[in-house]
Amino acid sequence: MGVLENYVILETGVPSRLHFTDHHIERRTITDPGTGQPGSRNVLVFEVDRMDGRAVAGKYSIMSEKHAAQFEPFLKDKRYAGYEFTIVRTGEGFRTSYSVTPTPLAHV
Numbered sequence: 001m002g003v004l005e006n007y008v009i010l011e012t013g014v015p016s017r018l019h020f021t022d023h024h025i026e027r028r029t030i031t032d033p034g035t036g037q038p039g040s041r042n043v044l045v046f047e048v049d050r051m052d053g054r055a056v057a058g059k060y061s062i063m064s065e066k067h068a069a070q071f072e073p074f075l076k077d078k079r080y081a082g083y084e085f086t087i088v089r090t091g092e093g094f095r096t097s098y099s100v101t102p103t104p105l106a107h108v
Helices: 065-067 074-081
Strands: 014-031 040-050 052-064 083-090 097-104
Touching: 014 052, 040 065, 065 097, 074 083
Parallel strands: none
Antiparallel strands: 014 040, 014 083, 040 052, 083 097
């Protein structure tokens, strides 16, 4: 997480284990890297309460359609709340990809 620890920023090649409590779709204005012009994009935003086993209060934002689709089976009824997700970012720029491994939480 960054200096203010508001947003989760993944380091390339370093696994991060996240737990989500809520999500929403947000419309953001961005600068298109190809044209330099402003444009709007939908972003999937998760509320994060744990990262790598420690308590946090942050957000994990996903603009990549492919990465967001990895969570689609968990969005209905907030099924993600019953899992921790180990996410590994690889590549840079347009070649960035993500591996996502869900691990069910043990209920005590």
